[in-house]
Amino acid sequence: MRSTPLVPVMLLSLLACSPSNAAAPVPTARQQPPVKDAGAPGIGDRDFPLDGNGGYDVAHYGLNLAYDPKSKHLAGTATIQATATQRLARFNLDLSGLDVGAVKIDGRDVTFSRKGDELTLVPAAPLEKGARFTAVIAYSGEPKPIKDAGNLGIYGFVPTGDGAFVTCEPSGAKTWFPANDHPADKARFDFSITVPQGLTALANGEMTKPPATASGKTTFTWSERHPMVTYLATMTLGKFELRQGKTPAGTANLTAVDPKFHSELNKLYTTSGEVTDYWSKVFGPYPFSSTGGVIDDFAAGYALENQTKPIYGGFEPDESIVAHELAHQWFGDSLSIKRWRDLWLNEGFATYAEWLWSEHKGRNTAETIFKSFYERGATDPMWAYPPGVAQPKDLFNESVYTRGGMTLHALRKAIGDTAFFKLIKDWTAGHRYGYVTTQQFIALAEKVSGKQLDKLFDAWLFQAKRPTSW
Ligand code: TRP
Numbered sequence: 001m002r003s004t005p006l007v008p009v010m011l012l013s014l015l016a017c018s019p020s021n022a023a024a025p026v027p028t029a030r031q032q033p034p035v036k037d038a039g040a041p042g043i044g045d046r047d048f049p050l051d052g053n054g055g056y057d058v059a060h061y062g063l064n065l066a067y068d069p070k071s072k073h074l075a076g077t078a079t080i081q082a083t084a085t086q087r088l089a090r091f092n093l094d095l096s097g098l099d100v101g102a103v104k105i106d107g108r109d110v111t112f113s114r115k116g117d118e119l120t121l122v123p124a125a126p127l128e129k130g131a132r133f134t135a136v137i138a139y140s141g142e143p144k145p146i147k148d149a150g151n152l153g154i155y156g157f158v159p160t161g162d163g164a165f166v167t168c169e170p171s172g173a174k175t176w177f178p179a180n181d182h183p184a185d186k187a188r189f190d191f192s193i194t195v196p197q198g199l200t201a202l203a204n205g206e207m208t209k210p211p212a213t214a215s216g217k218t219t220f221t222w223s224e225r226h227p228m229v230t231y232l233a234t235m236t237l238g239k240f241e242l243r244q245g246k247t248p249a250g251t252a253n254l255t256a257v258d259p260k261f262h263s264e265l266n267k268l269y270t271t272s273g274e275v276t277d278y279w280s281k282v283f284g285p286y287p288f289s290s291t292g293g294v295i296d297d298f299a300a301g302y303a304l305e306n307q308t309k310p311i312y313g314g315f316e317p318d319e320s321i322v323a324h325e326l327a328h329q330w331f332g333d334s335l336s337i338k339r340w341r342d343l344w345l346n347e348g349f350a351t352y353a354e355w356l357w358s359e360h361k362g363r364n365t366a367e368t369i370f371k372s373f374y375e376r377g378a379t380d381p382m383w384a385y386p387p388g389v390a391q392p393k394d395l396f397n398e399s400v401y402t403r404g405g406m407t408l409h410a411l412r413k414a415i416g417d418t419a420f421f422k423l424i425k426d427w428t429a430g431h432r433y434g435y436v437t438t439q440q441f442i443a444l445a446e447k448v449s450g451k452q453l454d455k456l457f458d459a460w461l462f463q464a465k466r467p468t469s470w
């Protein structure tokens with residue numbers, strides 16, 4: 001499921017108009033020689049030209065997976081149901097490493113080729129615009145995580161001592177399944193994950209039947225019935241202790257911890273339930289069918305808002321980070337960004353949620369926290385980085401989080417609490433399970449408050465300096 005593709009029309013017309021005496025451009029992966037009716041190798045996010053793909057819209061991923069932590073071998077079959085959004089003589093999926101075996105579309109053999117992380121499928125006959133099709137891709141091998149040269153560290157499918165820690169933001173889903181790997185194409189997911197007996201495989205959504213064990217292996221089936229972006233998908237597995245039940249308000253709650261974090265199980269379960277219920281009052285109804293959290297023993301030192309099951313990498317999460325990850329279930333997971341530069345709509349909101357939680361608990365107010373950051377001197381790097389345009393080489397800069405959160409506090413002060421909290425609820429209700437942009441948020445803020453807010457958003461989101469008036 002996705003909205004209008006963000007086709008870089010400007011780039012295409014620039015190429016078309018280049019003077020004939022200009023040196024012929026050397027075809028690169030970004031700029032392949034045109035093939036008639038080929039789906040684009042990227043979804044149209046100009047900051048990440050090869051992320052996602054063009055020409056189709058995925059509705060469902062059925063992932064049948066078996067992983068053996070000893071050999072680190074993954075065997076998978078991905079069944080991808082999609083609709084062609086143009087005539088397709090070929091199209092791409094994103095897949096990093098792994099060996100592709102048989103590929104079929106609607107039961108017919110498909111030829112395929114690979115280049116970098118692009119897997120190109122050539123169906124027996126072109127798919128017509130509007131056609132629904134099912135691609136089945138068999139693949140296997142040793143999944144390799146992505147080692148980001150910037151500040152992301154290691155992410156994607158990360159093998160651990162007893163299994164795997166799977167956290168895929170921004171583009172690590174392709175390390176374990178063929179995907180349209182960009183948040184602008186959400187889909188529903190079903191997982192069937194087979195692991196050695198004694199281990200637990202955790203994925204998004206809810207278990208659809210009890211785990212089944214045969215010949216020393218156990219199969220777990222999970223279903224995420226709500227649309228989900230690929231980077232939120234997980235198949236984290238290993239030794240886990242589980243606690244299952246309901247939040248006080250009645251949402252299903254599943255919490256799992258590596259035995260090393262045994263003493264944290266009840267605390268994480270209780271905190272996740274309490275936070276989920278509180279955010280449901282502040283942000284609007286909880287968007288998914290279950291909540292919870294996972295602590296694995298991989299010392300990532302970070303957390304990720306995996307849909308329905310945020311994951312904490314090798315540490316005991318405090319209330320603040322649980323508040324952050326569960327706020328993402330609304331901001332990032334239910335409402336997803338169409339392009340990475342708008343990331344403050346995820347991280348600024350989740351950071352502001354930490355401050356709201358602190359205020360709710362009678363600790364520091366959001367105002368006090370805002371002030372402490374605002375006191376940072378004019379030369380602090382946060383002021384040089386406008387959070388409204390997350391930079392491809394430094395997406396998760398502190399400014400996107402903290403100055404993003406400050407933007408929301410400046411807005412709250414400018415429009416007052418009543419309008420601010422109405423805005424937040426209208427925002428989550430109006431775009432539930434959909435896609436959002438910064439411009440849409442600014443427009444809604446002006447509509448709900450009846451105020452001109454250009455100056456405020458410009459100073460806070462788009463200027464490379466410390467805001468002084470807004
Ligand atoms: N979205 C995460 C957070 O703020 C941070 C993050 C980005 C991350 N990329 C990641 C975490 C990759 C784990 C893996 O909570």
Ligand code: ZN
Binds near residue numbers: 346
């Ligand atoms: Zn976050």
